[in-house]
Amino acid sequence: MRKIVVYELVSLDGVAEDPDAFIPDWDEDMDADLGAVIATQDAVILGRRSYDEWARYWPGSDIQPFSDFINGVTKHVATSAPLDPEWSGATAIEGMSWSSPGD
Numbered sequence: 001m002r003k004i005v006v007y008e009l010v011s012l013d014g015v016a017e018d019p020d021a022f023i024p025d026w027d028e029d030m031d032a033d034l035g036a037v038i039a040t041q042d043a044v045i046l047g048r049r050s051y052d053e054w055a056r057y058w059p060g061s062d063i064q065p066f067s068d069f070i071n072g073v074t075k076h077v078a079t080s081a082p083l084d085p086e087w088s089g090a091t092a093i094e095g096m097s098w099s100s101p102g103d
Contacts, residue, residue, distance in 0.1 A: 005041060031065075038069045045093075048079040055087040 046054065054070065061067040075090040077083060083090055 004045075005037065035065050038065065041069075041073065043074040043076060044070070045076045045078065046090075048077060048081070051075070051077045051079070051083065051087070051090065055083075055085055055090070059087060 058067055058070050071088065073089060075087065076093050077090055079092050081092075083092055
């Protein structure tokens with residue numbers, strides 16, 4: 001059995017759009033906290049929307065320490081569709097299927 005760690009960064013309005021701009025006042029304390037959390041992780045779980053946004057942004061990013069972490073870690077993606085674009089270390093979670101309300 002594996003331990004699941006939830007680490008969320010959420011803006012006051014509930015919207016986190018551009019990964020490099022949604023927290024404008026990032027400081028050394030936040031950087032240290034993030035570094036401590038990711039140092040304990042060997043995989044992440046992403047939803048499909050996050051995967052699609054992050055796969056376009058993080059492979060070319062030099063924002064540390066997160067870019068090295070997220071580009072190098074195994075990424076499990078909750079989706080039933082093929083992953084495109086393919087991001088190194090990303091795999092779809094087997095057996096995922098979705099239904100809309102009322103189906």
